[in-house]
Amino acid sequence: MKNRLEEFRSQRGWTQQELADQVEVxxxxxxxxxxxxxxxxxxxxxxxxxLFQMPIEDLFLYSPEEENHE
Amino acid sequence: MSNYSQWVQQKLRLGWVFLAAGVIVAAAGAWIGSEFAYLPYNFRIITGLGILLAGVGFSLLVRYWHARKNGAEARRVSAAERDERMLLIRARAGNRAFWVSLGLTYTGLMWASFAANGSLPELSGDTLWFFLAGAVLVPFIVYIASIVRDQNRL
Structure with a gap:
């Protein structure tokens, strides 16, 4: 599934580790x-x-076509 | 003390318990083996169990020692341990290892059944030992290989 995680993380100036720490992964x-x-x-x-204060579908981009290939 | 530090302290305590139990069991095995050498039993199995327990304890201590006084590191270690992706990878690896283990056990069962009828040679002595060692090692290797593979793929 496509997502805009990197884009929003970069906007906030967070490293991957900082984001990981905040959501405990x-x-x-x-x-x-x-x-x-x-x-x-x-x-x-x-x-x-x-954490990013947005609806889930703005962060994760669901497409039914992609689901068939997983 | 944060929840994460408490969690790390729990793991460390568990490590010490395993290590102490392992040392006691291994020493007991060695002592019984020397004191009762005339008995027709191999007491090295007790020593071996002790070494295994001590090894588990030691690995726990090594794994969590660096996080014992560092709250941020404790939080990171805790997150890594409960990480959902890692749990998924382990579950998949366990599932694959289970099926391999089941296959090997079933093969052994079928072999023993056919051997009882004289259709196949009996598994005994070294052959049986190697088969059983394989039945332990092969699923373990599948488990580790599966974890490595999924860590790269997922």
């Missing part, structure tokens, strides 16, 4: 999320959306 998870290799759990997605 490893830096590797943030890297994987930003690369689109890993889809977060609904809880992590909500934590990230709440």
């Amino acid at each position: 490893s830096r590797q998870t943030i890297i994987s999320l930003e690369n689109g290799r890993y889809n977060p759990s609904i809880l992590l997605a909500f934590r990230l959306a709440r």
Whole structure:
């Protein structure tokens, strides 16, 4: 699933580690999320959306076509 | 003390308990082995169990020692341990290792059944030992390889 995590993180000037610390995951998870290799759990997605103070669908871009290839 | 530091302290306490238990069991095994050498049992299995317990304790201490007085590091270690991606990778690896283990056990069971009928040679002595060692090692190797593979893919 595509997301705009890297864009919003960069806007706030946070490193991957700083973002990871705030949502209590490893830096590797943030890297994987930003690369689109890993889809977060609904809880992590909500934590990230709440941290960036935006609706979840602004952060994670759902497309049904992509779902068929996973 | 933060929740993360308490969590690290818990892990360290567990490490000390395992280490102490391991040393006691290993020493007991060595003592029993020397005192009762005339008995037809191999007491090295007790010493081996002690070494295993001590190893588990030592690895826990090594893993969490650096975070014991550093709140930020404790938080990071805690997050890494409960990291959902890592939990998923471990669960997948465990699932693959389980199926491999099941396959090997089933093969061994079938072999023993056919051997009882004389259709296959009996597994005994060294052959049986190597088969059982493989049944332990192969799933473990699959587990580790699966973790390495998924860490690169996910």
